[in-house]
Amino acid sequence: MRYRHPDREQIRVDGVLSALGSPLRLEVIRILDSGGDHNCTMVLNQLGISSKSTMTHHWRVLRDSGVMWQRPSGRETLLTLRREDLDARYPGLLDTILAASSTDDTSELTH
Numbered sequence: 001m002r003y004r005h006p007d008r009e010q011i012r013v014d015g016v017l018s019a020l021g022s023p024l025r026l027e028v029i030r031i032l033d034s035g036g037d038h039n040c041t042m043v044l045n046q047l048g049i050s051s052k053s054t055m056t057h058h059w060r061v062l063r064d065s066g067v068m069w070q071r072p073s074g075r076e077t078l079l080t081l082r083r084e085d086l087d088a089r090y091p092g093l094l095d096t097i098l099a100a101s102s103t104d105d106t107s108e109l110t111h
Contacts, residue, residue: 003063003070008085011066016086016093019065025058026101032068032081033098039076 020026024047031046032038040052040059049055059079062068066089069080086094 002072005063005069006066008066008089011082011085011089013090013093015065016067016090019061019067020097022058022061025062025067026097028058028062028079029067029081029094030098030101032079033083033094035081037073037078037080039073039078041076043079 020029027047028043031043040055044050044052044055047055059068059070059077063070066082066085068082069078071078071080083094
């Protein structure tokens with residue numbers, strides 16, 4: 001299977017913000033932010049989700065918005081954060097969103 005990914009210049013801030021507006025997709029990005037390739041099964045396990053079909057829509061939104069790469073590798077699909085492209089296009093945006101979401105998570109635990 002071949003996936004369509006936008007070129008760096010085609011990544012739009014509204015698409016990135018919309019994609020990261022979902023807590024589940026934001027959690028996927030936190031996982032991918034550790035660097036390198038992650039297979040779908042590993043990400044699903046970290047999220048506590050047992051069905052790949054549950055995430056199909058979320059993978060597409062993240063891929064189509066330019067937030068992650070998705071590519072087949074044998075029987076698996078690999079996911080990679082497009083940090084270099086996002087940082088080049090919108091410097092500091094991803095770091096700000098990840099930091100803010102960590103702050104939100106911490107404050108939710110204390111209230």
